[in-house]
Structures are given as structure tokens and as C-alpha cells.
Amino acid sequence: MSFTPDIRLFSCHYTSQQSCAHGGRELQELGFPENIQITRLPCTGKLEVAAMLKAFEDGADAVYVVGCPVDGCHNVQGSQRAAKRVAAVREMLQELDVEPERVRMYHLSRGLHPEFIEAGIEMNRCIEKIGPSPF
């Protein structure tokens, strides 16, 4: 069954800065999936576990987080903290017998790089394959 996943991206201000310029027009031109809803944060270290779970409650099929490189976070350890919280949510999904692949962390360089687009495409493909959220 083919479906269009509802994917929520939480991205740090720095990583997504240029990606969101011009109303995200450039993103679309580069093939970033339109079904990915971006929420920008001052730092992914600000992202709470509850916010990721809330996204699932609100109907998301998947959530992913894009933060700074592990050793190059603007806020020193923000993206490392985010990665730990993403790992915690993956464990919670497993406890609920749900695919942990529905939550994922990416560490990417600042600005609009091909990797930012590829991450979105990869996440989209992965969730298309897994199917809709069981929630």
C-alpha cells in the first residue's frame, strides 16, 4: 500500500538556517520531500522527549532530528544531548512494540548541503517502506 508519510523534522537553527531561506523554495527545487514538516529550534539540545512523543500523538508517522556535527555543535553539547533523547524515544517505541526506525538523529554541517536533502529523502523512503504509524 502506497502512502505519503507525515514526517516531522526538528532541526537546529544553524543547520537549517539556509535551508529555510526564501520560504524553503530552494529546498523544494532540490527535491526535499514536501511531506516533511520542519520545526526549527534554537538548538536541538532544547528538544524534549515529550515533544517527539507529542508529534506521534498528533499523527506523525516518523520524527527525525537534524543537529550539528557531534563535535561541532554551536552550543557545545546540544546535538549530543538531542542524540541521547532520540535514543531514549527509540527505546520507548521498542517498549511499545513499534519500529524504532520511526525516530532518527542526523548530525549535519551548517547550511544547505546535499546531505540535508538526502537525509529527508532517506527518512521518507524508510517510512514509506515501513508503513503508517500504528498509533
Place this chain on the structure above:
Amino acid sequence: MIVAERKPLAEILDMVRDCKKILVLACRGCVSVCSAGGEREAEILASLVRLGMKKNGKSCEVIEGSLVRQCDREYIDGIDQWQGQYDAILSTACGVGVNFIANLRPDDNVFPALNTTFFGGSVEQGIWSEQCAGCGDCVLHLTGGLCPVARCAKSLMNGPCGGSVDGRCEIDPNVDCIWQMIYDRMGRLDRQQEMAKSAPIRDWSSAGHGGPRKQVREDLTVS
């Protein structure tokens, strides 16, 4: 503080499987400090219960609330503010809090969301370790402040057993032998000679072996 950890979700979901309205009740005391049952953890748990119930095809309303503590009757009275909004309380307090709700709310269903683990402290961020067994007859003045009751696997009172090797306990090479630590510390404090004295045979009735413990302070009671 009292240290606790969340029970497995499957166990929690099984407890509340027939509930239609659940109040996830946080405690802002010890379990908040050890990040097991404070407001943040209750918010996460409420979300997980909603997701779990939905996945299991059950319709359920889950609300969140919190009390300053769940181990004082004055604060338990605060549950009145959610009257009529729940058919079960899922408490993220320690076992004391769950007992207090059960004691004081005879008609309310209450379930424990946590396993209460030990009396301990945070040795570093995200890591807690047991320091006290609440045995009711403290011997810390004899042991340089380090507790052999809580921190020796056998609760020995007169030095280490034969399983102490290179300062480590035989149960786990990552566990310090507390008697080695006591010996070293007493040496640093120039008090090792005190250790030559044998500890008397211990009366464990104060440790709960004599039934549930109770303490009365006449100077504080009001009736």
C-alpha cells in the same frame, strides 16, 4: 533521596488496561530530583500511555497533575482538584506516595508507575548509587561515614569477607569493597585502631525485621 525508575511500559499498560480516565500524578519530591517521577517524566509517561492505549485499540483519556509531595496528607488532599476527572491514579511517586494515596483515598484506584529502588545520591549526572539502607540503627560513626549495611553485599559488620580482591567486591569487579574503603579512610583519619573493636551482634528489628516501623514525636504531634 529515594531513588526510583519507571516500570516497563508493558507492565504499566497492563495495570491500566481497563481504565477510561487516568490521572498521571507526578511527585515534585525525591523522584523529581532523580528524574523518575517529576512533572517532566509524568508528561512523558502520559504521552506513552495515550500512545500505548491507542495502539492497543483502547479509548482512554489521560490527564496529568502533580503534587508537591505524595508523602504528606496535606498534599494528598490536593487530589480533590481532579475529582471526577479520573477513574484511576497512575502515581509516579515512590512506593511511599502510592501507599499514602491508598491510605487516604479508600475509594480511588491507584497504580505505581515506578519501581522504588533505594536510598541514594547522584554520583554524577544521570547516575545514582545506593548509600543508605534505612536500617534504623546507624553505625556510620564507627565506619568513617561509609555504610557497610547498604554498601556491602553481605551487610557485614566486622570487616570484609574473603571475596574482597584488590579493593573490589566478588559480586562485581566494578563494585568497590566498602570495607576496603572504610579501612583506607579510617587510616587516612588516623582512626584505624578503632576497627580492632568487634561490633556487637546486631539487632535487626530496627531494620524492618520487627514489622512496619513507626516513629512518634510527642513534641510535634497536635492531638
